[in-house]
Structures are given as structure tokens and as C-alpha cells.
Amino acid sequence: MFARLASQSTRRALQKAPVQARFASTKAQAGSNKAQIAAVGTGIIGATALAYTMVDNNVSANMADEGLHPPAYPWYQNSPVHTFDHAAIRRGYQVYREVCSACHSLDRIAWRNLINVSHSEDEVKTMAEEVEYEDGPDENGDMFQRPGKPSDYMPKPYANEEAARAGNAGALPPDLSLIIKARHGGSDYVFSLLTGYVDAPAGVEVREGLNYNPYFPGGAIAMARVLFDGLVEYEDGTPATASQMARDVTTFLAWASEPEHDDRKKMGMKAAIVLSGLTLLSVYIKRFKWAPIKSRKIIYNPPQ
Structure with missing residues (x-):
């Protein structure tokens, strides 16, 4: 066992x-x-x-390589219920015409785009007629010069890229039609760039022909400071300080990059009002139609 x-x-x-x-x-x-x-x-x-x-x-970890990040400014048109400041657009166009148009083009903006935005139709026609445009050919096959029309686009300061580089020591001034959309920071960047010219700090060398601006990538920019107090004389009597001119021309360029801004906001407000009304109406009808059905009491009396 x-x-x-x-x-x-x-x-x-x-x-x-x-x-x-x-x-x-x-x-x-x-x-x-x-x-x-x-x-x-x-x-x-x-x-x-x-x-x-x-x-x-x-x-590189150096912030100067990408440019100093601009501060956020309270632009009037950034509010969801506000349109552009059209008085600022008019002043900004004056700054562009008297200061910026000597080097920078505005290829995507025609004279007619200014009508009922910053100028009247008669003012736009007068400004357009001051510029000569090449047209043709005529009955003899020759090109000729004619006064501008509202359908013409803003004149270019240079005939081609080579001429633009030759007139700016090899640098190519960018077109400003979409500059607000094309730069990180948008309006904040452009305003900070126009008002941010300072002397180079100790230890930073800027070669001849360039200027120091901490908001520009790399810090060295070919464009010199162009806005100074009293440079232009506003028609409405606004003091033409450097910061005021920078604000106005930035507003004008923001409008140029998005001319449909005001119409889009107006359409959005109309759509919001209509859709809100339809939503409230549908809720009321739903409750009006279904309340008796959901609150009724069904009693079944079987046959005896």
C-alpha cells in the first residue's frame, strides 16, 4: 500500500x-x-x-533666424461684427501711393476696387486718368499710350524683375497684394516691421546696404525705414505720425489681400439671423405638432 x-x-x-x-x-x-x-x-x-x-x-536656436514674433494688436476688423475702417483704408492708400508705390507693386488690385470702399467713382476715374497705360494695336498696328480707366490695374513701379533688382541693390521688393496673407503674423507682422527699425545690438554686425529690424528673419533687411512723422499730409487732418501711417497702410494692405471681407461678414450675419429664426420656428412647430400626440392617453377597452 x-x-x-x-x-x-x-x-x-x-x-x-x-x-x-x-x-x-x-x-x-x-x-x-x-x-x-x-x-x-x-x-x-x-x-x-x-x-x-x-x-x-x-x-539654430537663435530667434533672430526666424525673426522676433510680433505682438498681437487689436485690429478693428478682427472683431466678428466689425468691418474694415474705411477711413483708415483711404489714408492707407494715400501712404501707399506717396511712399510705398515707388518700390512695391499692387498687381491684383484694380482702380475699380477702390470705388465705394475708400473713394467715390469720380475720384477713382480722376486718379486712373493720371496714369498712362500702353494699349493697342491701333488701325496701323502700332501701340499707343492712353489715360487709365477704372478697369486697369495699379501701375507697376518697374517694368520687370531685373529692373526692380537693379534699382534696389539686388533686392526684389515683393508685391503687396497678398502680403498680409503671405506672412506669418499678418497685419501684426507688417505693422511691427514698419515700426521696428532700431540700431543693431552689440555683437550683431549688419553689412553695408542693409538695415537692422528684429522682426525680419535674420534681422538684416534691404528696405530702409520709410515712415517718419509728418511724411504725408492727411486730407482729414489726422496727425501723420509714423505709427499712425503704419497702422493705416497695414489696414489698406489687409483690405487689399481680402477685398470681400466686409461682404462676407454681412452675408454671414444675415445667414446667422435667418438660420436662427428658422431654428426657433422649427422647434415651435415640432412642439406644437407633437405635444398633443406625446401627451395623449390611449385606453384600450377589450370587448366584453
Whole structure:
């Protein structure tokens, strides 16, 4: 009897041994898999960092490389219920015409775009007629000069890119039609750039022909400071300080980059009012129609 019990206990021990060995081998394999995954992940991260370093080795932590971030200004047109300040657009166009148009073009704006925005139709026609445009050919096949019309686009200061670079020491003045949309910071950037000319700090060298402006990427800009107090004389008597002119011309350029701004906001307000009214009407009709149905009591009287 004792021999039988001993043989049974020995058999049970032999049956448990493979199970314990199997579990032990599984735990060891899981640990090795985790180590392999960690090693592969580390290798991928290292290879990515090495490739990034090899491809772009000019990464710099210096803020001057990207330009100082402009502060946020409370522009009147940024409010959801406000349109552009049209008096500022008119003054801004005057600053552009008397100061900026000597170097910068406005290719996407025609004279007619100013009608009922900053000038009357008669004023626009008069301004357009002051500029000569090449037209033709005539009945003899020759080109001729004619006074401008409201359908003509703003005149360019230079005939081509080469002439523009030759007149600005190799620098190309950008077109200002979409400058607000094309620059990070938009109106804040343009205003800060126009008013941000300062002397270069100690240790910063600006080569000859360039000017220091911390808001411009790199800090060195070919355009010199152009706005000074009293440079223009506003028709409405507004004091023509440098900051006032910068604000006005920035507002004008913001309108030039988005002429449909006011109409879009007006349409949005109309749509919001109409949709709100329809929503309230639909809620009332829904409750009026469904209230009796949902509140009724149905009683079933089975036949006797």
C-alpha cells in the first residue's frame, strides 16, 4: 500500500514538472521579446535623429533666424461684427501711393476696387486718368499710350524683375497684394516691421546696404525705414505720425489681400439671423405638432 502511494506521488511530480518548465520558458521568452522591442525602438530613434541631423544641419536656436514674433494688436476688423475702417483704408492708400508705390507693386488690385470702399467713382476715374497705360494695336498696328480707366490695374513701379533688382541693390521688393496673407503674423507682422527699425545690438554686425529690424528673419533687411512723422499730409487732418501711417497702410494692405471681407461678414450675419429664426420656428412647430400626440392617453377597452 505504501509503495502504491509513493508511485502515485512520483507520477504526479513528473506530471507537474513539464508544466512548470513550460511556464518558466514562456516567461523568459517574453522578457527577451521586450528587450528586442526596446533595442529596435532605440535603433529607429537613433537612425531618425542621425538622418535629421545629416539632412538639416543648419538648425539654430537663435530667434533672430526666424525673426522676433510680433505682438498681437487689436485690429478693428478682427472683431466678428466689425468691418474694415474705411477711413483708415483711404489714408492707407494715400501712404501707399506717396511712399510705398515707388518700390512695391499692387498687381491684383484694380482702380475699380477702390470705388465705394475708400473713394467715390469720380475720384477713382480722376486718379486712373493720371496714369498712362500702353494699349493697342491701333488701325496701323502700332501701340499707343492712353489715360487709365477704372478697369486697369495699379501701375507697376518697374517694368520687370531685373529692373526692380537693379534699382534696389539686388533686392526684389515683393508685391503687396497678398502680403498680409503671405506672412506669418499678418497685419501684426507688417505693422511691427514698419515700426521696428532700431540700431543693431552689440555683437550683431549688419553689412553695408542693409538695415537692422528684429522682426525680419535674420534681422538684416534691404528696405530702409520709410515712415517718419509728418511724411504725408492727411486730407482729414489726422496727425501723420509714423505709427499712425503704419497702422493705416497695414489696414489698406489687409483690405487689399481680402477685398470681400466686409461682404462676407454681412452675408454671414444675415445667414446667422435667418438660420436662427428658422431654428426657433422649427422647434415651435415640432412642439406644437407633437405635444398633443406625446401627451395623449390611449385606453384600450377589450370587448366584453
